[in-house]
Amino acid sequence: MTAVHHLTDRNAFLLRGDGFAYALAVTPDGDLRHLHWGGPLEPADVAALLADDARDFGSNTWSSPRAHAEELVAHGGRRLDETALKVEFADGVRALDLAYRSHTVSADQLTVRLADRHYPFAADLHYRVRGGALERWTTLVNDGETLVALDRAYSASWGLPWQPRWEATWLAGMYAAETQVTRRPLGPGRLVLESRRGIPGHAAQPWLALDAGAGDEAGAVWSVALAWSGSWRLAAELAYDGRLHVTTGVNDFDLRHPLAPGTSWTTPVTVGVYTSAGHDDLTDRWHAYERRFVVPRPDVVRPVLYNGWEATFFDVRPESQLELARRAAGLGAELFVVDDGWFAGRDDESAGIGDWTPDRAAFPDGLTPLADEVHALGMRFGVWVEPEAVSPDSDLFRAHPDWIYQWPTRPRTLARQTHLLALSRPDVRTHLVEALDALLSSAPIDALKWDLNRPLTEASDGVGNGSVWLAHVEGFYEVLDRVRARHPDVWIESCASGGGRADLGVMARTEWVWPSDQTDALERLSIQHGYTYAHSPHTMMAWVTDSPTYLTKREIPLRFRFHSAMTGLLGIGGNLAHWPSADLAEAAEYVAQYKQVRATVQYGVMRRLSGAPDDVTALSYRSPSGHQVAVFAFAPSVRHLRRTVQLRLRGLDPAAVYVDGATGTRYSGALLMHHGLRVGLVGDYASELVVLDRA
Known part of the structure; x- marks a missing residue:
């Protein structure tokens, strides 16, 4: 089946994927009209869509055109609905008037160019069919000789068909209680989910599902997500007459991004998934999309992991780590990770972040002897890093105090006693690539746990070439991509104080994520339940830790703790040096049992x-x-x-x-x-x- 059809006689486009169709058309006036997103259609059906004019403008007080009938809702004219694009030209005009100019079609991709009728400014709307998902993004082009300021630049507007009622499902939460399934009737007005933290955050996932009362096995469901690891916004606007549209993209909070003459900026990808078969099938489609098109090494079974954070905290010494490694290997663990505390100056959280060299007092010969011992036990070896942060008490900060986000006339904000490095700056990005390359080259390191424990504040890098809310995330992606290119065999876990950065953007560059610092097995059930609505279990790390648990102080039997963690990627994080022999023997049986079912758990139908x-x-x-x-x-x-x-x-x-x-x-x-x-x-x-x- 051809994925993209251009119906030349009607100047319309029909995109078809696994179980869905999406249609749009150019009007005689040159506007780009949204026609359909939902179940499969044939090219011959587009004529009926064009005849069924859903652009009803209503009274003079309503938005015109209505947002659900436009492909890109741009600020200007009588558009009063939620818009996806807002700019300011050099002469102070803050309105757009976009018209169709051209298009290109390939096997699975469509690009439509809209250009302003007066200014040399264009928006290229990109569409790509990915199995049962549709990816969309926009490239904004300044072809003029003066600067254009982007005040809002969302990835796409999604128009949904009329339904008699709507219900919304999203994943809300907080630190140590992330991804709680939240379901509410959607009334007239706007449902806004967002993060202003510089990371996706713990309060909500950049993911939303909408339906008219669908169940697990039946009913139509539309779902939208954003592949962006920074501040984001997702708004579902329902009019009183039942018309619904969704906009999603980078958050316009404090945005103001200058687009210089002759340059362009491309938004992150937003992904839409439709099903006619209920929430079970919606989950299947999101899992299939991640496994096939997003996550690296999609067909490789993930290892059983041991991490020593809750066992030793900052007291990281070779002898205690080796004792833990021996016991972890005895249980059947396959990857041993040394967490925070292995590097110079790191006796507590007050110093050391930014100097990624081993503590010479604890590791006089570097990490190689410990890594070799771990390898000899039959496990891979990994370490924890937090490359985007820097401690004021560190060699890096003393050498480059200008490398952080800061306002020259305002106090600096500390979080977990660190500042945030300005990854918007090329010199900072180059330094991080070289520092991580040196670390990974200094010892046989097979994995990194990449953490971030603070939000973005003082959004100025001292250079001022653009919005750091955008540039930091793009710099983060660049550093990750360059490190992976130099060390393609290294596996990376994404963490941000738990589940603060678990999105499609970071998943494209890491093997799995840490969905929460909450390791209480009972609390984890609801976290994992919500997480797997949107993400595949093969991206979800879960630990078995000590009882009573670290955060809740709850006593939970070993059996329950293991079974809870076995529903995702099995990790162990308890102080094995204190486990009695009976618990170690029982744990080894659970690990062996997990290995018998892990391919089913990680890649099966849930x-x-x-x-x-x-x-x-x-x-x-x-x-x-x-x-x-x-x-x-x-x-x-x-x-x-x-x-x-x-x-x-x-x-x-x-x-x-x-x-x-x-x-x-x-x-x-x-x-x-x-x-x-x-x-x-x-x-x-x-x-x-x-x-x-x-x-």
């Missing part, structure tokens, strides 16, 4: 089993081949009169037979889906893992 009682969390994973099914069930406390739950599975072959490997019990797929799988949950912090193999 289902949230919502038919369980409210106090039970249950989910299943079906392997890509369909030959293995892993079912997890959790309950914080089980009443005596309900010692088991009946879980109705979804997505199985009703004619197939599935065998419980632990008991030998055989079930038909039809029985498991229509009657259910009985899972025993007894006592407090009860959990079960049932593995079914297709006979």
Whole structure:
């Protein structure tokens, strides 16, 4: 099936992907009109779309044209709805009047150029079909001889078809409680999700789903996300007559980005996913998109990790790290990561960030001896870094105090006792690339945990060539890309005080993310539940830590802790030196069991089993081949009169037979889906893992 059709007789375009279609057309006046985003259509259907004029302008007080009928809603004229583009020309004019000029079509990509009718300014609208997803972004071009200021430059406007009612689903939260599923009816007005922190932040994911009451297995759902690792904004505006449109892009908070003569700027990619088959299929489509088009090494099974942060905190010494490594290897871990505290001056969080050389008192011969020992134990070796930050008490800051974001006449803001390096500056980016290259070349290091523990403040780099809100993220991407090019075998984990930077932009450059500093296994269930609405489990790291847990002080059994972490990428972060031998032996069994199902968990089809009682969390994973099914069930406390739950599975072959490997019990797929799988949950912090193999 051809992805992009240009219907020359109607000057219209039809983009078709897996299960969706998107259509737009050029009007006789040269405007670019939005026609359709939803289920599949044929080219012959476009004539009916053009005849069904949805641009009803309403009364004189309404926006004209209506936002849902335009491809790019630009500020100007009587456009009173939420706009995606606003500029100021050198003569003070702050309105745009864009008209179609040209287009180019390839197999899966369309670019339409809109140009201002009076000024030498253009907007190139890009579209690319990616399986069941549509990527969109915009390139803004100043072809004139004077500066143009970008005050708002979103990636796209998304027009949705009329529905009798709308419900919105998004992922809200806070530090240590990220990605909580939030679902609300959408009333007239604007729902605004955003971050102004310079990173995507903990309060919300740059992701939104909209439907008219869809369930897990049925109903149309539209979803939009943004691939941007900085401040962002997503607004869904619903008019009283049921017309809905969504805009998303970089946040225009404090933006004011100058576009010099003869230059252009390209927005980040926004991604739209549509399904007619409910929220289960929406999840499948987002997971498939990430695995196929976003994350590096998409087909490589992720390793079992050990990280020593909660075991030693800043007290990082070779002998204690080696003892932890020996015990981690004994459990079956495959990657050992030394967290914060390994570098010079790092006895606590007051100093050392920015000087990425080993503490000579602890590591007189560098990291190579420890890395060699870890490799000899059969594990890969990684270290924690926070390259974008710098401590005032560091050699780097003393040498280059001008390399941070700061206002010359205002106090500097510390966060976790660090400043933020101005990655908007080429000299800072070059320094970071060289410093990380030197670190990775100094020892056999296989992985980095890349952290950031502060927001962007004092948005000035002393150079003033553009908005640092944009330039910092672009500099961050450049540094990551250059380091990966020099060290292509190094794996990178993204972290920002937990889940502060877990977006499609950073996922394109890292193997997985750390979704939260919350390692309490019970709290993690809701975090992981929400995270996997938008992201694949093969990007989600989860640790088994000590009991009582670090943040909540809650006592949780080892079994529950492991089962919770086994629903994503299994990591271990407890102080293994203090674990009794019985716990170590039990843990090794869980690691071995995880390795039997991890390909299914990481790359299979996930289902949230919502038919369980409210106090039970249950989910299943079906392997890509369909030959293995892993079912997890959790309950914080089980009443005596309900010692088991009946879980109705979804997505199985009703004619197939599935065998419980632990008991030998055989079930038909039809029985498991229509009657259910009985899972025993007894006592407090009860959990079960049932593995079914297709006979």
